[in-house]
Amino acid sequence: MATRQPPGAAPLSFELQVLTLLPGLRRYSRSLTRSDSESDDLLQDSLEKALANRGQWRGGSLKSWIYRIMTNVHLNTRRALARRPSVPIEAAENAADEMSPGDPLERRKLIRAVDALPKDARAVLMLVVVEGYSYQEVADILEVPVGTVMSRLSRARHALQDKLQEDNVVPLRRTT
16 A cells, blocks of 8 residues: 555655555546546545545545545536536537556547446456556445446446447458
C-alpha cells in the first residue's frame, strides 16, 4: 500500500499520505470521467472534500476512504448534471496527449475500448487491474457485494477482449 512506512519511522502526516495516493487517484478520476478536464475537476473536488473532512476518517485504509469519496463526488456530479444538462466544450481535448511507449494507435484503441465500457464495469476494472485493489477492497469502496465486483470485472474483461479483437479484424478480398 502507498501509505506503508518502514518500522520505527515517524508517521506521515495526513497530507503526505494523501500525496502518495495522487497518481492512482488521477488515473481513477480519468477512468470515471473519460475527460482530462473533468478528471482534473473531480480530483480537485475529491481532495478538497477529503482534506475538509479529515476528522471523519477513522483510521483503516485511507486509500479506500479517499477512493470512496471520489466515487461519491463523481456520482453526485453526474446526478446534478442530469438535472441541469449542459453542452460540453471539448475544443482542446487530447491536444497535449503525453507520449507513451508502444504503438499510439494501439493505445488509442485500448482507451476507446475502456471508455466504451459501462461506468460500473470501468470503475471495477480500473480499481482491480490498474490500482491493484483486492476484490474486497473494491467492494468496500463501491459499497457492493464482492460477487458483484467479480461479475463486473469478468464482464469488463470479456467486453474489452471482444472490442480489442473486433478492432483487429481486417476483412480480405480475393482479387482473382
